[in-house]
Amino acid sequence: MLAKKVDEVSYHTEISQKVIRRKRNLTSLGNSMLFLGPSTIFFAITVVIPFIYGIYLTLNKMDSPIDAMVFSGMLNYVNAFKDAEFWSSLWLTIKFVVATVFFVNLVGFGLAYLVTSGMKIQNSLRTAYFTPNLIGGLVLGYIWQFVFVQSLPALGEKLGISWLKLGWLGDPHMAFWALVIVTIWQTSGYMMIIFIAGLISIPKDLIEAAKIDGAGAFRRLINITLPLMVPSFVVTIFLSLKNAFMVYDLNFSLTKGGPFNSTLMVSMHVVNKAFVEANYGTGQAEAIILFLIVAIVTGIQVYFSKKMEVEA
Amino acid sequence: MVNFKALLKKSTLVGAAAALTMSLAACSGKTSGNAASSDSPVNIIVTNGKGEIDAQFKQAAKDFMKANPNIHVDVKSSAVGDTLNMYDKLTASGKTVTIAMFDPYSAVHKYKDVGMDLSNEKWNAETTYALKDANGKVIGFPFAVEGMGLVYNQKVVEKATGGKFDPFSVNTQDKLKALLDKIKASGVQYPVSYQTEFWSVGNHYSSLFLDQDSDPNVILDKLKAGKMDLTKNAVWNGYYDTLNLLTSKTYNKYGDRPLGQYYDAAHVAVGKGDSAILFNGDWAFDSLKAVAGDNFGFMPVPVDNNPDNPLNNKIAVGPTQVLVINKKATKAQQDAAKKFLNWLVYNQAGQDFIVNKAQIISAFKNNPNKVTNPLGVAISNAIAQNKTMPFSTNYINPSDWSTIIGPEVQKYIGKQESRKDLAKFLESYYKSHQE
Numbered sequence: 001m002l003a004k005k006v007d008e009v010s011y012h013t014e015i016s017q018k019v020i021r022r023k024r025n026l027t028s029l030g031n032s033m034l035f036l037g038p039s040t041i042f043f044a045i046t047v048v049i050p051f052i053y054g055i056y057l058t059l060n061k062m063d064s065p066i067d068a069m070v071f072s073g074m075l076n077y078v079n080a081f082k083d084a085e086f087w088s089s090l091w092l093t094i095k096f097v098v099a100t101v102f103f104v105n106l107v108g109f110g111l112a113y114l115v116t117s118g119m120k121i122q123n124s125l126r127t128a129y130f131t132p133n134l135i136g137g138l139v140l141g142y143i144w145q146f147v148f149v150q151s152l153p154a155l156g157e158k159l160g161i162s163w164l165k166l167g168w169l170g171d172p173h174m175a176f177w178a179l180v181i182v183t184i185w186q187t188s189g190y191m192m193i194i195f196i197a198g199l200i201s202i203p204k205d206l207i208e209a210a211k212i213d214g215a216g217a218f219r220r221l222i223n224i225t226l227p228l229m230v231p232s233f234v235v236t237i238f239l240s241l242k243n244a245f246m247v248y249d250l251n252f253s254l255t256k257g258g259p260f261n262s263t264l265m266v267s268m269h270v271v272n273k274a275f276v277e278a279n280y281g282t283g284q285a286e287a288i289i290l291f292l293i294v295a296i297v298t299g300i301q302v303y304f305s306k307k308m309e310v311e312a
Numbered sequence: 313m314v315n316f317k318a319l320l321k322k323s324t325l326v327g328a329a330a331a332l333t334m335s336l337a338a339c340s341g342k343t344s345g346n347a348a349s350s351d352s353p354v355n356i357i358v359t360n361g362k363g364e365i366d367a368q369f370k371q372a373a374k375d376f377m378k379a380n381p382n383i384h385v386d387v388k389s390s391a392v393g394d395t396l397n398m399y400d401k402l403t404a405s406g407k408t409v410t411i412a413m414f415d416p417y418s419a420v421h422k423y424k425d426v427g428m429d430l431s432n433e434k435w436n437a438e439t440t441y442a443l444k445d446a447n448g449k450v451i452g453f454p455f456a457v458e459g460m461g462l463v464y465n466q467k468v469v470e471k472a473t474g475g476k477f478d479p480f481s482v483n484t485q486d487k488l489k490a491l492l493d494k495i496k497a498s499g500v501q502y503p504v505s506y507q508t509e510f511w512s513v514g515n516h517y518s519s520l521f522l523d524q525d526s527d528p529n530v531i532l533d534k535l536k537a538g539k540m541d542l543t544k545n546a547v548w549n550g551y552y553d554t555l556n557l558l559t560s561k562t563y564n565k566y567g568d569r570p571l572g573q574y575y576d577a578a579h580v581a582v583g584k585g586d587s588a589i590l591f592n593g594d595w596a597f598d599s600l601k602a603v604a605g606d607n608f609g610f611m612p613v614p615v616d617n618n619p620d621n622p623l624n625n626k627i628a629v630g631p632t633q634v635l636v637i638n639k640k641a642t643k644a645q646q647d648a649a650k651k652f653l654n655w656l657v658y659n660q661a662g663q664d665f666i667v668n669k670a671q672i673i674s675a676f677k678n679n680p681n682k683v684t685n686p687l688g689v690a691i692s693n694a695i696a697q698n699k700t701m702p703f704s705t706n707y708i709n710p711s712d713w714s715t716i717i718g719p720e721v722q723k724y725i726g727k728q729e730s731r732k733d734l735a736k737f738l739e740s741y742y743k744s745h746q747e
Contacts, residue, residue, distance in 0.1 A: 064400065145573050170572030170726075258510060259571035260722035261715075276711045 058285040063278045076285035085261075086286050089269040090293070096176070096265060097244040100183045104240045105233065107184055108191030113221075115192070116199045126196070129189040137186070141253025144182045145169065148254075172262035175255050179263060182250060187243060191236040198232030199225070227310050234305045238298055245294045266290055353384045354648045356410035356641070359399050361633060362456070363392035365670040372665040376655050383648040399423070410641040410649045416443050416706040419452050419634050427451035427636035428646065435657040441631045441675040452634030453653050454675035455666075459629035459691040459700065460516055460593035461610035462488075463600075468588040472498035479611040479690075480699060483624040485554055488614050492563050495588050502565035505587035506558050507578040508725055514718025517555065517591060519704035520613060521548040523623060528707040535742040542735035547623065550615035552724070552731055558591065559725050570725050575599070582608075594673070594687035609690040612699075622701065627694045630703025631675055709745070717741060 058076050060069035080086060111129050115122040132140070148168040156164025168174040202225060210220050248267040251257065257264035257272075264272075270290065274283025360369045366389040373385040388409075390398040399412040414423055424445060431450040436442055443452025470477045472495040482488050495503035506512075522528035524547040534540040542548045561567035565587055566574050576599065581587040583600030590596075591613065600608065614624045637649045656662040657676050666672050667681035673688050673695075674681065682689060694700050720737050723729045 149573055150577060166569040167566070167572035167574065170566070170569035170574075255573065256510075258573070258719070258722065259726055260510075260728060261719040272715045276715055278711065 054284060055288060058281060058288055060281055062280040064275075064280050067280070072281065076281040077289075079279075079282045080285040080289055083273070083282070083286065085264075086266070086269055086273075089264050089266045090290070092176075092262075092264070093245060093247075093266040096179065096247065097241060099180045100187075100244045101237060101240045103180065103184045104188050104191055105236055107188040108236060109195050109229075111188060111192040112195030112199055116196055126192070129192055131189065132186050133190040135186070137249030138253045140182060140186055141250045144178070144185075145254055148178050169255055170259055172259060175259065175263045179247075179250065179254060182254060183244070183247070186250070187240060191240065194232050194236050194239075195229070198229045202228050230305065230309045234302060234309070237305065238302055241298050241301060242294065245290070245297070353382050354644045355384045355386065356645050356648050356652070357386045357388060357402065357407060358411040358635075358649075358652070359397070359402065359409055359413050360387055360389040361398065361413040361415070362670075363389050365672075368665060368669040371669070372656075372662065375661045375665070376652060379655070379659070379661075380648075380651060383651065385652065399426075408638065408641055408645070410638055410645045411652065412636050412638060413455060413633050414452070414636055415710065416452060416631055416634055417708065417710060419443060419636055420445050421709075423636065426638055426640075428639045430637065430650075433650065433653070435654060435676065438657060438676040438678045443631060443634045452631065452636055453656075454631035455635050455656075455672070456631065456633040457629060457673045457675045457691070457695070458593050458595060458632045459610065459627050459673075459694065459703065460591070460705075461612055461627040462589050463582065463592050463596060463687065464589050464609055464611055465582050465585055465587075465602075466607040466609060468495065468498075468500060468585045472500070472588075479609050480625060482611050483614060483619045483621075484617040485550075485557070485614045486617055488554070488611075489557060492557070492589075496563070500586070500588060502563060502567075502586075503588045504558050504563045504590065505565040505574075505578040505581040506570075506590045507566065507574040508559060508570045508722065509573075509575060510718030510722055511714045512592065513555070513721045513725060515705050515708065515710055515713045516593070517551070517613075518717065518721050519708050519713070520615075520623075520628060521545070521551050522704040522707055523626075523628065523701045526702075528702050528704055532707055532742070535739065536746055538739070538743050540739065542739060543732055547615055548735070549731070551613070552734075554613060554615060555725070558589075571722050594685065594691050597685040597687045606686075608686045610687065610694065626699050626701040627691070628703050628705075629691055629695060629700035630706050632703065632706070712741075712745065 057069070059071060059073060061072040061075065062069055115125050115129070119125070135143075150167075152164050153167055156162070156166075168178045206224055206228075207220060210224055215223065246267055247265050248271065251263065251265045251268050255263045257268055266286075267290070270283050270286045272283075273286060274280045358369075358373070360366065362369075366387075369389065370387050373387045377383060377385055388398050388402060397412075397414070397418070399409050399414070402409050412423070412426060414426075419427060420443065427445070429449045429451065430436075430442070430453065433450070433453075435453070436450060439454055441454035441457055442450045443454065445451045464477075464479065466477060469491070473491070482491055492503045519528075522531045524545075525531050531540070558564060559567060559570050564570065565578065565581060566572065578587075578590055579592075579596060579599035580601050582590050583602040583606075585606075589611075594610075597608070602608065610627050612624055612627055615621065616624070618624065635653065637646055637653075641649065656666060657678070663674070663679045663681055666674050667679060667683055671683050671685065671688070673683055673691050682692060717738065720729075720734060724731060724734045
């Protein structure tokens with residue numbers, strides 16, 4: 001009798017627990033809907049749905065975004081793979097990526113090291129180095145165009161420096177480096193902020209212990225600071241990779257891809273293909289290929305650099 | 313708390329439902345057309361591709377409606393620099409555009425099925441710039457006329473030549489070279505300040521050779537048929553000889569390293585008189601940032617040393633925007649549209665709008681007004697003296713020429729490739745682009 005009662009009670013508690021659990025699941029679903037729902041909807045509207053629709057568009061032949069769609073299978077991808085200009089602009093972009101990722105992180109880290117070294121004016125310097133990031137790429141391009149075409153040649157003329165006398169943007173190599181310089185100028189301040197956060201969070205006792213052990217400043221940097229900074233580098237390299245692959249506004253306003261398309265980056269080629277030459281389907285297919293390449297490259301980068309992270 | 317949560321959930325649902333219905337409603341909106349019954353006013357939509365004259369155009373529509381109360385004109389302007397034509401946007405949303413503004417190349421290619429025959433319109437008698445389709449029928453009303461040639465600063469040139477300068481006196485390559493030398497001797501280090509941007513050396517300069525036949529399409533057809541050997545074509549070569557002169561280290565401010573981004577600097581140099589000559593069109597006037605009162609004009613681009621060659625004595629002038637009446641509009645709408653075009657040509661307010669308000673060079677002889685910009689005046693004078701040849705840029709695909717052919721011409725200027733390479737490139741482009 002008693003046993004039966006106990007059984008019954010336990011049975012009932014089981015049920016009520018199940019009910020409670022189900023209720024809890026429901027409320028947590030409700031909660032996540034409440035907090036994630038709106039952002040999910042907007043993310044879907046602005047990113048996911050257009051992206052999927054974009055893939056669908058590549059299967060159709062269209063000259064402009066509002067033309068009637070004619071199903072054409074993989075034709076756009078075939079055209080994209082055959083487009084030699086696309087691949088040469090992609091190769092140029094990869095060179096640009098290598099140059100900017102290296103220098104942006106080098107300069108950004110150097111600046112961060114400088115403004116955490118305990119100088120009196122370091123706070124105002126932080127602000128000053130960050131400011132270029134607040135100027136949009138288009139405006140920046142036009143400002144620097146003036147610098148490269150008018151200011152530097154005027155300076156070269158005044159000081160008699162012969163290699164500065166001519167505008168930079170008329171020479172394919174100098175125009176390329178002009179793009180790199182402006183990108184460094186624009187983004188290293190932003191990376192500096194991330195590096196500062198990393199540098200500040202390095203435990204002081206580790207540095208002190210190294211000091212006591214007789215490690216010099218350079219040894220401390222190589223053996224203690226840099227390994228502990230890997231998480232920051234993961235973020236900054238990811239950001240600078242993505243920015244460099246996707247560069248468009250600066251490319252447009254500084255060189256317009258010239259002289260003779262020698263600085264035409266891949267994003268600009270895609271836009272020209274789709275909207276200027278009215279090859280919307282092919283341009284869209286090239287954009288998808290570009291997306292895949294960037295996703296793979298940045299994915300590999302994050303995976304491997306995550307492995308390099310160490311615990312303090 | 314629970315109630316509040318439920319309320320929130322409910323309101324989210326309601327919100328989502330509202331958003332959905334609104335978007336659905338927006339979709340269904342396109343079916344409502346402009347069905348006009350006999351007594352209600354006729355609605356016509358006019359697209360305006362020149363965003364910079366939006367306000368003037370809308371005012372002109374108001375003035376027209378005041379005079380014609382039974383017609384309602386709705387002006388839709390596209391933003392400056394928008395790559396999609398307003399006509400496409402409106403048509404895609406189910407509206408019927410009655411009058412569309414196109415550039416002449418698009419009007420006879422991409423939109424060749426849009427325009428109705430306007431050959432019997434009265435205004436044809438007042439202009440030589442009406443746009444004809446492949447069959448010779450007039451389909452485009454010339455809305456804006458523009459021209460290009462060698463822009464010169466009159467003050468600088470007259471200081472060098474001593475006395476009144478007649479731009480049409482420079483009608484051979486040798487005379488141009490002599491003029492450049494004279495300007496140099498007068499103390500101007502670089503008489504030419506040409507910026508050689510891709511659209512300028514491509515779309516504009518490199519299309520000039522099409523004018524060697526009075527109908528540029530004849531040359532184009534030969535190119536497409538692969539029957540044109542450009543390296544042996546005297547005119548094609550002649551224009552690049554002149555280009556060499558214009559971009560040479562001796563005469564061009566940017567000769568040491570052409571192809572940079574020199575547009576503003578080059579125009580200001582000519583405007584302020586540090587330099588004397590550049591190649592561009594009448595739209596360049598604002599960029600010259602000239603002191604008020606200084607005068608500027610156009611010289612023809614000489615192509616050889618024969619002073620009787622018409623190419624050496626004419627400036628390329630033509631309609632750069634045309635108005636087309638849509639075949640698919642109703643008869644009442646088409647008639648209203650024709651009335652509007654006639655109003656632009658014959659009514660004083662219409663003439664005033666085109667020239668005085670919008671500062672556009674009129675394509676019509678009967679328009680007595682003159683624009684205030686000196687380069688525009690030079691173009692209208694050339695029209696009046698009959699010293700014009702077709703605006704060759706109207707015959708080429710403008711987007712392909714700026715992204716594909718322009719950079720190739722730049723390679724030639726930058727000595728990255730020979731003239732033979734350029735000729736071969738252009739020939740093969742036309743063999744693979746038959747449109």
